[in-house]
Amino acid sequence: MTAAVTAGAPRRGQGGRRHRALPAWLLGLIGLAGLVAVVELAPRAGLVDARYLPPFSQMVSALAEQAATAEFWQALLETLRGWAIGLSIAMVAGVALGILIGGIPLVRAALNSTIEFLRPIPSVALIPLAVLLFGTDMRSTLLLVVYASFWQVLVQVLYGVRDVDPVARETARSYRFRPLTQVRTVIWPTALPYVMTGFRLGAAVALILEITGELIIGSPGLGKQIAVAQTSGAVASMYALVIVVGLIGVVVNVIARATERRALRWHPSIRREVSS
Amino acid sequence: MTTTPIGAAARPETATAMLDVRGLKKVYEGRGRTVEAVRDLTFTVGSGELVCIVGPSGAGKTTLLRCIAGLLDCTSGEVVLEGEKVTGPPPGMAVVFQEYGRSLFPWMTVRQNVELPLKEKKVPKAERRRLVQEALEAVGLSEAQDAHPFQLSGGMQQRVAIARAVAYEPHLLLMDEPFAAVDAQTRADLEDLVRSLWKRLGVTVLFVTHDIDEAVYLGRRVIVLSSSPTVVLEEVTVDLPDERDQLTTRSLPRFAELRGHVYELVQQAKSGHRPAS
Amino acid sequence: MDAGRKILLLLAVPVLLIAAWWAATAGSTNFFWPPLAQIAGTFGETWFTGRFTADVLPSLARLLVGYLAAVVLGVGLGTAIGSSRTLRGLLEPVLEFFRAIPSPVLVPILMLFAGIGNEMKVLVIVSGCVWPVLLNTVEGVRALDEVLRDTARCYRLRRRSRLIHLVLRGASPQIAAGARQALSIGIILMVISEMFAASNGVGFTIIQFQRSFAIPQMWTGIIMLGLIGIVLSLIFRVVEARLLSWYTGLRMSQREG
Structure with a gap:
């Protein structure tokens, strides 16, 4: 095979139909600019009611107003803090229980059904x-937050522990490694990529539930601010806050993915993500 | 389709050309870097011939085959199949890829895999059933019709791919290192299968391989390619008897000679030798 | 493993947990933690004397409509975006942003447009469920095997059959993964949209119980939601197992090989 030659090259093409493609970042920028333009122009042109969807520029100025208040920053901090604490608890509990449950076959067999039952409870x-x-x-x-992200982490860790090479495990056992040493030398390295996947999924879910809790329950944070803006009819502010929340989500996703990739880089096994 | 008796020892030069490759050139353009994979390839395959193409690895064999199949545009030159210039996958052509595991639709059964192209060709149902049945029988898989590809061994999967190609009733059958990934035993069986199908059906076969033995054993002609950027190093006519079998053919002195000759050519190609132009 | 052992393993822990709950709350006088026996006793009269048709079924109907619409929309758009490099490049950051917005915040926004009726709730469910389906479909279409694509081209499969036999089938494992995520999001949104503003539905009823301090009834509501989640995910699994039996087989043969 001449895969080496063809690998990086465009594999397809129909002559004239193909023109030099724009780089991805430029395309993405154009896409974002298009979205902003639509949100700006649609209400101005009367395509949508400006009371329901104010032009983008108004959202921006509402955001600037928000950013000048201490309240906004306080709420932002509350949200991030709640997210971080919840995620940490879920990670620690998920990893510890996952290794414990996954490491003892009988326990895992006995708990399988319970986990499958409890997990879909919203x-x-x-x-x-x-x-x-x-x-x-x-x-x-x-x-x-803890409840929702815990399952994400736990399930991934269980996948990871299941993935441990039985030969490696037998070897460790035959050398009479103590349980903790076994975890450190055999189970943990195999499970690590799964743990990182669990972290990524858990981080996203934790943010969703953090905002949801604030929105519905009224605990302090950006979600509560959105609810306040909504009830007081400050539509532009509400959109501004939603954008902020979305941006936090983007940052969380990007960081989680980067962390995952870093952890995977040194890892010998290239694996497909177990989608949950 | 051809009516020429395939068994005829020497084909007159005037035989109709099935495939004409003229001055084929392929340059890949990457980011600020261009790779000339194929420089200048010209050769003809007559109707009903079985021609093997060998060359060192990285010789642009797959590029060439993809250009002929219409999966890839060439930079210059042209590929003419049955008098028509190839601009996309032409009708009347079937391809058997090396990656048998990836060329079969895993969500379809063996029969569905073989039948799908026929449905696309709008072959009537009864005819379709007959063709599928015959093709599967020809490759010895009529028992496995309802299995999914992944339930079969590698060699059997490649048989399914061959059956699919055969049922399609192509005029030209392209095979891209089809047996590179199966074990030696299976490989010998599959080689004989290709020979027998070729003789029975009168189809033109272009067989790409990196295995010199295989090329000499199978082909009526062997085209040896240089290393990349590729040109034709030499066309070797295989004047072995038409009845071939693994044991006797491979132990003929002439086989050894031809094999030695092609081997030398490939060694030259590896060391960068090119024909004087 | 014989069947008896299997059933024992399957049921042992759930039964133990329920027994522990039962025992721990038996005779409980704590207002928030009524005895499980009492909760179980109120379950029937709470839900099966009219509330099932008045609250549970409307909730489920909204979920079903919204969810199916989201799957169709997500697969359609995802296929289009996944098949076009330009479209993908253009929309990737935009989609990344929309996906990152926690879908419950869409409730107040969509209330502006669609009021507080059924339309709003269905819209909320659609707008939350569509992202995982869409993004997974894009990934699935993009990751289609190159050799398989070439095969389809060589045998001159027409656009329609290529879509049905190659693209959609090939992407179906990822589509299913997206649809599974979407289902749990859908249930969450079903409940939340009702907690926000509604006159019927499971979420609405539970909040009513909580506000009126009808604690055992509230607990039955939590259990009801749990059961809905479990039953829906079981149905999903059955459908998935049927549609993707080839994929399970393929994965198993790859693991052995």
Whole structure:
């Protein structure tokens, strides 16, 4: 095969139909500019009601107003803090329990059905309970965040532990490695990429639930600010806050993906992501 | 289709050309870097011939085959199949790829895989059933019709791909190192299968391989390519008896000679030798 | 493993957990944690005396409509975007942004446009569920095997059959993965849109119970939501197993090989 020659080259092409393609970043920029233009022009041209979708420029100025208030920054901080604490708890619990459950075959077999039963229970079902227990305190939201992201992490860790090479495990056992050493030398390196995938998925879910909790329960954070803006009819502010939340989401995704890739880079096994 | 008896020992030069490759050149343009994979290839394949193309690895064999199949545009020169210039995958052509595991539709059964191209050709149902049945019988897989490809061994999967090509009733059958990834035993069986199908169906076969033995054993003619940027180094006529079998043919002194000759050519090609132009 | 052992392993822990809950709350006088026996006792009268048709079915109908619309929309758009390099480059950052917006914040926005009726709730579900389906479809279409594509071209498959037999089937494992994520998002949005503003539905009812401190009833609502989640995911699995049996087989043969 001449794969080496053809690999990087365009594999297809129909002569005249093909013109020099624009670089991806430029295309992406054009796409974003197009979105901004539509949001700016559609309400101005009367295509949508400007009371429902204000022009982009108004959203920007509302954002600038927001950014001048201490309240906004306080809310931003609350959101990030809740997200980080919730995700950390979920990570620690998910990894610890995952290795424990996955490492002992009998326990895993016994818990499989339970996990499959509990996992699809929607986290929002806990909202009324959380409100009763903690009121509008940040702990209400934290409960949701931990619950939702915990499953993401746990399931990935279980996949990871299952992926451990049985030969390697037998070897470790035959050398009478102590359980902790076994975890450190055999299980952890194999499971690490899965843990990172769990981190990425958990990070996204944690943010969703953090905002949801704030929005519905009214615990402090950007979600609550959105609810306040909505009830007071400050539509442009509401959109501005939604954009901020979206941008946080983008940053979280980018960081999580970069972390995952870093962790994977040295890892010998190139694997396909187990989609959950 | 051809009516020329395929068994005829020497084909008159005036035989109709099935495939005409003229001055084919392919340059890949990457980012600020151009790679000339194929420089200048000219050769003809007569109707009903079985021609093998060998060359060192990286000789642009696959590029050449993709150009002939119409999957890739050439930079200059042209490929003419049955008098028509190739600009996209032409009708009347079937390809068997090396990656058998990836060229079969995994979500279809063996029969569905063979039948799909016929459905596209709008072959009537009864006719379609007959063609599928015959093709699968010819490759010895009529039992495995309802299996999915991944339930079969590598060699069997490649048989399915061959059956699909055969059922399609192509005029030209392109084979891109089809047996490079199967074990030696299976490989010998599949080589004989190709020979027998070729003789029975009168189809023109262009067989790309890097295996010198295989090329000499199968081909009526062997085209040896230089290393990249590719040109034709030499065309070797294989004047072995038409009845070939793994044991006797391979132990003929003439086989050894031809093999030695092609081997030398490929060695030259590897060291960068090119014909004087 | 024999069947008896299998069933034991399957049921042991769930039964133990429920028994533990039952025992721990038996005789409980804590207002927030009523005895499980009491919750179980109220379950039937709470949900099966009219609320099932008045609340549960409307919720599920909205979910179904929104979810299916999102899957169709996501697969359609995803196929188009995945097949075109230019379109992909153009829309990638835009999609990245929309995906990153936590979908519950769409509730207040869509309330502006569509009021607080069924349309709003269905729209919320569509706009939340469409992203995982869309993005996974794009990935699936993009990752189609090059050799398989070439094969389809060589045998001159027409555009329509290429779409059906090659692109959609080939991307179906990823589409299913996206659809699975979308299902759990859909359930969340079903509940949230009802908690925000509604006159019926499971989410609405649960919040009513909580606000009126009908604690055992609230617990039955939580259990009801859990059951809905479990049943829907079981149905999804059955459908997926049927549609993707070839893929499971393929993966297993690859793992062995």
